[in-house]
Amino acid sequence: MKGVIGIDVGGTKIAFGAVSPAGEIVLRRTIATHPDDSFDEGIARLSAGIEALLAETGWGAGDIGGIGIGCPGPVDTERGVILSVYTLPGWSNREFAAPMSERFGGTPVRLENDANAALLGEALAGAARGKRSAVMLTLGTGIGGAVLLDGKIHVGANGAHPELGHVPALAEGPECPCGLRGCYEVIASGPAIAEAGEAVGLDGSEAVFAAAAKGHAGAQAIIDNVAKATEAAIWTILHTFLPEIILFGGGIADGHWPLFEAAAQKSLAAATLARDQGVTIARAKLGNDAGIVGAANLVM
Template structure:
């Protein structure tokens, strides 16, 4: 049997989100050869999760008939604050109980390859830049609207990092003076208004306990649901205004599960805002849907595993 991907290398990408984790085997062209998905379940403990990731990698290798020795590396994108230098995660809010857990060592020991850890939104922007909607563009700003709101910036061919290698949290830029209180320490940040959690929280008193239920009710013309979605759209457009003025990206990429149903609406609101800008050429910014869909983080993590992207 021919090896998929020819003579190139293979890497594993692991995308750890607050509710689900995806593990994929990716070739040097950025193609996902096989993938597995599982609930994240932080409450069941970190050790169990690591065993699950290892088993998933073993299964994927078996599925495409690769030996462990053919694996070039593993990249992990994880929700929330992470330390890429130590391989540890620090996310007490979306991954409670996993504070200061070491994501890298156990995988490295089991598979004998280099393992790199990045924030999941950073992994996603790398994926979109490598083989997706932002290919060949720089700078790139990406926002991912899922359980929370993540963001990554690619600048000068590298992941933009803050002081001490920290990941800037674009999901917590302030967009409203009054809004729901967020765990980030402020009320009215983007995540508090435009995340899946925000939609579900606002919808719960009306019987819509999940973001998808709010979206369905809004699509059916329910005025309360429509107001919740309109508020989220306004928050996203306000954040895009601020980020456009701060970074003037060539591409502004929108990803995450919510964009399957809200991309057109969010993108239109952003374009409308930017068209009013007088101090930047807002119309030169192209807003695009993540071409890799929900695989952006996984593919980007694999690019890191392949060593295709500078540390």
């Protein structure tokens, strides 16, 4: 076996790569998702893309040890089915793993939620390498969470994944679409920061961060809430899982790492029951590659 194929399915593009057993991406390619395509057209385009990638790397069908796929939304990992993806409506409840396996000579194909795949990528070749327990928060258009326990992704009841974006973070915070108030996601995701910024005349989450840095009082109050909510979320995660490492990924955390690092460290320092257990707070390392590498890790 020369390696495996990792696929990261997103709402606008599908990134895929040939990945070595060490977790290095040998060659990567991207195709547009075309959400309006039928599922069968999507599978055909993706398969053609992988065939072209294999031809370029010089890997034959017998050289790949499997295909791993990370997808948004809940997935049935047992049956290899995407359950419901609002960004890709035509792909819901369709068997994904079986037709891919058939197309590539019966090679094993495994499917996983994308937040879980990103953590598996960090565990194979990124910031959580060698760790048995880890929690990863991805702060972007929402807040996703994934939990690695005893070297395995933790799967919740009925195959659902943990919803760390909805831990209580700020009692007086805004209402969340989930029905509760003050969830971490409605304080610290990109759209949440942008929405709070609108109320003080600022356009977009980056404008809020920039204005806060220049002393804009309204923007500073929003960023203070992001920090407080991060402290609260980390407090819950620390006491629930006591993981070896807590990782932050996604555009919001990556672009403003000192803020998130300081808030998480403050929480860790105050957590008397957790602080002496060697928990590390770190930034995810692989960025956009985590999805491909983690999907590959599914079949390593």
